[in-house]
Amino acid sequence: MTVNRRWVLARRPTGEPAAADFRIEETPVPAPGEGGVLVRTLVLSIDPYMRGRMNATRSYAPAVEIGAPMVGTAVARVEVSRDPALAPGDLVLAQTGWQDYATAPARRLRKLDPADPPPSTALHVLGMPGHTAYAGLLEIGRPAPGETVVVAAAAGPVGSAVGQIARIKGARAVGIAGGAEKCAHVTGTLGFDACIDRRAPDFAARLAAACPDGIDVYFENVGGAVFDAVVPLLKPFARVPLCGLVSQYNETPPGPDRLAATMRTFLSNRITVRGFIVIDFAALEPAFLAEASVWVRDGRLRWREDVADGLEAAPRVLAGVLRGDNFGKALVRVAT
Amino acid sequence: MTVNRRWVLARRPTGEPAAADFRIEETPVPAPGEGGVLVRTLVLSIDPYMRGRMNATRSYAPAVEIGAPMVGTAVARVEVSRDPALAPGDLVLAQTGWQDYATAPARRLRKLDPADPPPSTALHVLGMPGHTAYAGLLEIGRPAPGETVVVAAAAGPVGSAVGQIARIKGARAVGIAGGAEKCAHVTGTLGFDACIDRRAPDFAARLAAACPDGIDVYFENVGGAVFDAVVPLLKPFARVPLCGLVSQYNETPPGPDRLAATMRTFLSNRITVRGFIVIDFAALEPAFLAEASVWVRDGRLRWREDVADGLEAAPRVLAGVLRGDNFGKALVRVAT
Structure with a gap:
């Protein structure tokens, strides 16, 4: 226990991460400070978000520096403790990074029960991926009983929980996964109502057939071709929790199609885009009229009209409105 | 009062509506049925949504048929009434369409006060455009005091109200408008904090300078180049009420860039897209762990792991995760 192996970022990848983007190093095993512990990494979690950290651009979290260890979460065992809350042999959830040993303040570690469920579940179904699925689906997706929820990477840790x-909440679950074996797992073991193989040549048609009433909630974690097939099936008032875009993480932006880059901005800045038509808020009309009438009377809400004369003017007024030629509300005076 | 002139849709436009897309017709003035009224159109409102109704594709509302009168709302005067609630001479808000006369059930008409404010305000600041601004801004945008709200077509009826x-709600208002005269109106008469001319060659830089802390709410009603300049300025947790995309209404879809078509789908289907990162829901973690632990114990929430052996495997496991090769949660067993 004197040598610590660790993977550091050797260079920033272009496209898919290659072996030469990483370098393994040996360093001395560090010693914990007062209130800290030394842990041995047992099981390291590998997650799609790590690709983003390899880029120079700061997203919602800082980039990994060149020469610094790759970040990551692990189930680890306490080897040395300088805090009474943890003892050697205890299992913890720790941000070890990609290395054999790490030190951390004891108070920042979550102690794990070694027995049931297995500690590694803290890395998926009872950890960050499960939490992601739970929060995104229930807080943003808000599926009602009987609604159709679609999720890709359905055999993966987030998708399988979504x-x-x-289904626990009474919705229909349609998964998308790569290959027949994963699809069989999704419908068999996980109990989804259907699962579509994204590699099938008629993927979009199969997805449409599996969602005969359309899609109420699409939990987005892949982007790309799957998103393209989903968009035409989204029902009015559908919700799209935008959790990840793994199919795009290796892309070098931007091409002539700016959809991917825009969706990435929505994700990393946690932006809400919500289409609406005024009739959706019909119930708000009395409140609007009451408030706005007072504001108009007080001069706090001003208005301007751009009036054309004669019914014959209507077509050219419309063409002007679409060009932005009007200065104030476009009206046609038809009679007096 | 025997001839009714009306504009009908002669053919569906390609791009900007042309004169030949419309045809003016003369028909007999219709007679109202029991409970109905005959109204004379006084002031007809021309609005961007009309362009969408000229397309064959059904959006949130049905298309205007070829040969049918163009739809539209007007301030109208009752000429003949067969309902005691309205008398000749009364002013009403009516869906007359683009024509001199129309009939309607009296109960579907909003009676207007002829005096103050002017009845035509029911077509803008105290009508559908004002209602649109009020609902989209307050229900979706939800600006907090001190936040920055940006809106385009700021001299128009929706943007000026937004x-x-x-500002009435304590936020900073930055408008975008076409030309110096409109901008002067927006900052002068309407009292916005700033207004940027979208035709300025350095438009994007000027917008950024007017929003030094970024944008909290972007009320989207134009799309296109304005949206492109706004996206990089959106702050984390920004809200984008997606109300209209007038710069795109004349476009013939779709080109290689699918962003415009996708935004149009979000709008017409009133879709909510909301980016999120699990740490935004840190407060939900205890509830997640409590519920999910029970579900895992009961076998209602199943999981699967895909474990590679040895720290040296980490880079290739990450590459596989990004390709979707893993079947279950990707883990690296580093030690036992």
């Missing part, structure tokens, strides 16, 4: 929680 | 209501 579909199962959707 | 910015003024934003």
Whole structure:
């Protein structure tokens, strides 16, 4: 226990991360300070978000520096403790990074029960991926019983939890996964109502057939071709929790199609885009009229009209409105 | 009062509506049925949504048929009434369409006060455009005092109400308009904090300078180049009420850039897209762990792991995760 191996970022990848983007190093095993512990990494979690950290651009979290260890979460065992809350042999959830040993303040570690469920579940179904599925589905997706929830990477840790929680809440769950074996797992073991193989040549048609009433909630974690097939199936008032875009993480932006880059901005800045038509807020009309009438009377809400004369003017007024030629509300005086 | 002139849709436009897309017709003035009224159109409102109704594709509302009168709302005067609630000479808000006369059930008409404010305000600041601004800004945008609200077409009926209501609620209002005269109106008469001319060659830089802390709410009603300049300025947790995309209404879809078509789908289907990162829901973690632990114990929430052996495997496991090769949660067993 004197040598610590660790993977550091050797260079920033272009496209798919290659072996030469990483370098393994040996360093001395560090010693914990007062209130800290030394832990041995047992099981390291590998997650899609790590690709983003390899880029120079800061997203919602800082980039990994060149020469610094790759970040990551692990189930780890306490080897040395300088805090009474933890003892050697205890299992903890720790931000070890990609290395054999790490030190951390004891108070920042979550102690794990070694027995049931297995500690590694803290890295998925009872950890960050499960939490992601639970929060995104229930707080943003808000599926009602009987609604259709679609999720891609359905055999993965986030997708599998999304579909199962959707069913627990009474919704229909349709998964998308790569290959027949994963699809069989999704419908068999996980109990989804359907699963479509994204590699099928008629993928979009199969997805449409599996969602005969359309899609109420699409939990987005992949982007790309799957998103393209989903968009035409989204029902009015559908919700799209935008959790990840893994199919795009290796892309070098931007091409002539700016959809991918825009969706990435929505994700990393946690932006809400919500289409609406005024009739959706019909119930708000009395409140609007009451408030706005007072504001108009007080001069706090001013208005301007751009009036054309004669019914014959209507077509050219419309063409002007679409060009932005009007200065104030476009009106046609038809009679007096 | 025997001839009714009306504009009908002669053919569906390609791009900007042309004169030949419309045809003026003369028909007999219709007679109202029991409970109905005959109204004379006085002031007809021309609005961007009309362009969408000229397309064959059904959006949130049905298309205007070829040969049918163009739809529209007007301030109208009752000429003949077969309902005691309205008398000849009364002013009403009516869906007359683009024509001199129309009939309607009396109960579907909003009676207007002829005096103050002017009846035509029911077509803008105290009508549908004002209601649109009020609902979209306050229900979706939800600006907090001190936040920055940006709106385009700021001299128009929706944009002018958005910015003024934003200021009434204590937010900063930055408008975008076409030309110096409109901008002067927006900052002068309407009292916005700033207004940027969208035709300025350095438009994007000027917008950024007017929003030094970024944008909290972007009320989207134009799309296109304005949206492109706004996206990089959106702050984390920004809200984008997606009300209209007038710069795109004349476009013939779709080109290689699918952003415009996708935004149009979000709008017409009133879709909510909301980016999120699990740490935004840190407060939900205890509830997640409590519920999910029970579900895992009961076998209602199942999980699967895909474990690679040895720290040296980490880079190739990450590459596989990004390709979707893993089947279950990707983990690296580093030690036992």
